Amino acid sequence: MAPAASKPSGSDVALQAAIDGNLGLLKKMAKKVNLREAKDDRGRNALHLVAAKGHLEVCRFLVEELGLDVNSTSAYGSSPLHFAGTEGGESVLRYLVGRGGNPGMPDQALVLKPFDATLFAKRSLCWLRLRDGGRALLDAQFCKILRPRWAKAWYREGTALSSLKNHKGAVDAFAEALKLCPSSKKIEKALRKAKITNPKSKGNEAFEKGHYLIAADYYGEALAIDPFNATLFAKRSLCWLRLRDGDKALLDAQFCKMSRPRWAKAWHREGAALSFSKNHKGALDAFAEALKLDPSSKKIKKSLRKAKASMKTSGGSGELDHGSPGFVR
Helix, strand or coil, rough: CCCCCCCCCCHHHHHHHHHHCCCCHHHHCCCCCCCCCCCCCCCCCHHHHHHHHHHHHHHHHHHHCCCCCCCCCCCCCHHHHHHHHHHHCHHHHHHHHHCCCCCCCCHHHHHHCCCCCCHHHHHHHHHCCCCCCHHHHHHHHHHHHCCCCHHHHHHHHHHHHHHHCCHHHHHHCCCCCCCCCCCCCHHHHHHHHHHHHHHHHHHHHHCCCCCCHHHHHHHHHCCCCCCCHHHHHHHHHHHHHHHHHHHHHHHHHHHHHHHHCCHHHHHHHHHHHHHHHHCCCHHHHHHHHHHHHHHHHHHHHHHHHHHHHHHHHHHCCCCCCCHHHHCCC
């Protein structure tokens, strides 16, 4: 006869409730068990486990009602912030910081293992979640020094560089990570995004300076990487409008609309290009469709009013001056 399974202790039940995010059961167990003392075999208390799972409301209960220490450490020196930063998500991480959590607490683990690249990688992610790109990059670089052939070390550097808007550096880091781990879809996606972001960012800068042809070239470079990106088509369409090239503006607007047919801006771009090219009936239809998709848009309403007024002044013939409806960004 097989031995009967041992009954879980009150602490075990409470910690499992924390993992599951079962606030009702956890509140019941809190009356029977001292949750400030309950720990698993790795020295993790309920707050560590909740932070790792991202259960914000349970986290609030443990901190605000039971008084669990936001800087308590597990047997391996990791704090709730460490678990939230690497596993649980930004909302819990920011809550813990707001309640007095010290982002430097994961240092305790590094005191025990100062050459552990994994710990540097985890802390780098914590800094990223806290939107501290400088510290994230520093830890990623330490990680890379310790394990230069580890794809994650290069990936962490790439994400930190991206957060600092060093898109060229991010592309190089992600490319190296992909060489080390060619099968990683995550790295491949990050590299592709960085490659698009680099010329897109340059295009945005050129546009703000009024260098519309240069901006259009950069958007084209990004489109060569991501040929179905509606945002890039919308941006380049506006460049062509500013350069007074209605045909190219219309073509990009139509590609934009094909990529995202339920996007109000795509229809607005088409309306703007048609207005510029004096196809006023088509412009009215496009602006009307844009307004259906975004009824609260003052910009679209203004464009529609101008198009209607121009139709009246042209006697409904479709003649409209090369005015501003399409030039609203």
